[in-house]
Amino acid sequence: MEKKNAWETYGDKELKKVEKLCKEYRVFLDNGKTERECVDTIVNTIEAEGYRELDSVIKGGGTLKAGDKVYQVWMNKSIVMFRVGKRPLSEGMNILGAHIDSPRLDVKQVPLYEDGAHAFAYLDTHYYGGIKKYQWVTIPLAIHGVVVKKDGSTIELNIGENEEDPVFFISDLLVHLAGEQLEKKAAKVIEGEALDLIVGSRPLVLGKGEKESEEGKKKAANAIKAGVLDILKKQYDFEEEDFLSAELEIVPAGAAREAGLDRSMILAYGQDDRVCAFTSMRAMLDVKSIDRTLCCILVDKEEIGSVGATGMQSAFFENAVAELMNLTGEYSELAVRRCLAGSCMLSSDVSAAFDPNFASCFENRNAAFMGAGMCFNKFTGARGKSGSNDANAEYIAHLRKILDDKKVVYQTAELGKVDVGGGGTIAYILALYGMNVIDSGVAVLNMHAPWEAVSKADVYEAYRGYKAFAEGAGL
Numbered sequence: 001m002e003k004k005n006a007w008e009t010y011g012d013k014e015l016k017k018v019e020k021l022c023k024e025y026r027v028f029l030d031n032g033k034t035e036r037e038c039v040d041t042i043v044n045t046i047e048a049e050g051y052r053e054l055d056s057v058i059k060g061g062g063t064l065k066a067g068d069k070v071y072q073v074w075m076n077k078s079i080v081m082f083r084v085g086k087r088p089l090s091e092g093m094n095i096l097g098a099h100i101d102s103p104r105l106d107v108k109q110v111p112l113y114e115d116g117a118h119a120f121a122y123l124d125t126h127y128y129g130g131i132k133k134y135q136w137v138t139i140p141l142a143i144h145g146v147v148v149k150k151d152g153s154t155i156e157l158n159i160g161e162n163e164e165d166p167v168f169f170i171s172d173l174l175v176h177l178a179g180e181q182l183e184k185k186a187a188k189v190i191e192g193e194a195l196d197l198i199v200g201s202r203p204l205v206l207g208k209g210e211k212e213s214e215e216g217k218k219k220a221a222n223a224i225k226a227g228v229l230d231i232l233k234k235q236y237d238f239e240e241e242d243f244l245s246a247e248l249e250i251v252p253a254g255a256a257r258e259a260g261l262d263r264s265m266i267l268a269y270g271q272d273d274r275v276c277a278f279t280s281m282r283a284m285l286d287v288k289s290i291d292r293t294l295c296c297i298l299v300d301k302e303e304i305g306s307v308g309a310t311g312m313q314s315a316f317f318e319n320a321v322a323e324l325m326n327l328t329g330e331y332s333e334l335a336v337r338r339c340l341a342g343s344c345m346l347s348s349d350v351s352a353a354f355d356p357n358f359a360s361c362f363e364n365r366n367a368a369f370m371g372a373g374m375c376f377n378k379f380t381g382a383r384g385k386s387g388s389n390d391a392n393a394e395y396i397a398h399l400r401k402i403l404d405d406k407k408v409v410y411q412t413a414e415l416g417k418v419d420v421g422g423g424g425t426i427a428y429i430l431a432l433y434g435m436n437v438i439d440s441g442v443a444v445l446n447m448h449a450p451w452e453a454v455s456k457a458d459v460y461e462a463y464r465g466y467k468a469f470a471e472g473a474g475l
Helices: 014-029 036-045 055-060 207-214 213-222 223-236 240-245 271-286 316-327 332-343 356-361 393-405 429-430 456-471
Strands: 068-074 078-083 093-099 103-117 120-128 141-148 154-161 197-200 248-254 257-259 265-268 294-301 342-346 374-378 410-412 436-441 453-455
Touching: 014 036, 014 103, 014 265, 014 271, 036 068, 036 271, 036 294, 055 068, 055 316, 068 103, 068 316, 078 248, 078 271, 078 342, 093 332, 093 456, 103 141, 103 197, 103 223, 103 240, 120 223, 120 248, 141 240, 141 436, 197 223, 197 356, 213 223, 223 393, 240 248, 248 453, 265 456, 271 342, 271 356, 271 436, 271 453, 271 456, 294 316, 342 429, 342 456, 374 453, 374 456, 393 436, 453 456
Parallel strands: 093 294, 093 342, 342 436, 374 410
Antiparallel strands: 068 078, 078 294, 103 120, 103 248, 120 197, 141 154, 141 248, 257 265, 265 453, 374 436
């Protein structure tokens, strides 16, 4: 029952494969720091591999057969991919599922303000997902997202990633004056309403004639804010009121990096859960032949409960399956139900990596260790398994055989000690269809922090595990 160290199983040939995959993974992370960017990156990748839009097949009056590859994007934030197998869809699919949203700061709808004479212009934010708020101050931050104008045109923003770009930051109180602050609990050291982004400090210089106009007087009263608005108009072509229909996300600035003198790890933003999204997508693309239809679903909103039109609780996935079955000539309401109930799924999400600095929060025998391979969580939830999908023994035995036959290095874990904490995934939502589902993924250190760490070996073993599952038979 001892956990293997995946690194010890690799020869030179395998090590080259690890490095090749992880280099591609780092590029994926850098290109997809938001859900929209992630979907765009995925679409570009899969279209190069022969995937077609499902809607184009529908509108063209076409049909689908074994071997065909299609995808559907929903509201630019979620995507589902299908590769049609030889067996009837009504017998079920093999499904890989993950989420592509990550904790961050969202810009509010009326965000821009100036505070303090000769001080700063700010963007007001609202944090998204579970974060330790104090971790987001005094680090370089970038602005990613879209601004949609009333005429329907869209402006894409990505400011802070290139060396020539400015970056942004949230201030913190200097330690010399922080005696009272340091007495507060960690949850209160930085309040949510204090997470406002500094975006400028230079006032707009007005000409003599401008100062005397009514508009000029308004600008002079908030000259730093006016200076920021002037830049936004000249460089990005949008007005203050366009913030009303914008989706702007504040994320850590900077590229994914190799970590450690041995370069064994990857340090980057958003690895929960894009590490599982990438490996699931890559596994699906690299599978040679399949009997059962293969599906990969990558969704939004998991970090806030999988709600909304782009979250897993939306009907868009079920609708896409119905459209797929209609194009293969199998559609009926009963057939769709049979397909979903007969499917097997890996709900791919990250697990908490054992951290020796905080060992008291883990139970060693059932903790996930970095470098010990892909991780299975039989259940998640909290306390008495509340809110979890608890996979059955038959399904776990089925997966053990698939993985052992392919010599995939894997481990099992729980998310910390009993009653210490807990977490959730999309597994319980798919389980509502009656299909077999288990949580699987990669152990992450610093989960939900601006910079998270994973082992390259675990990324590679997750890819291998997902590929083995995709090629396997149903239960």
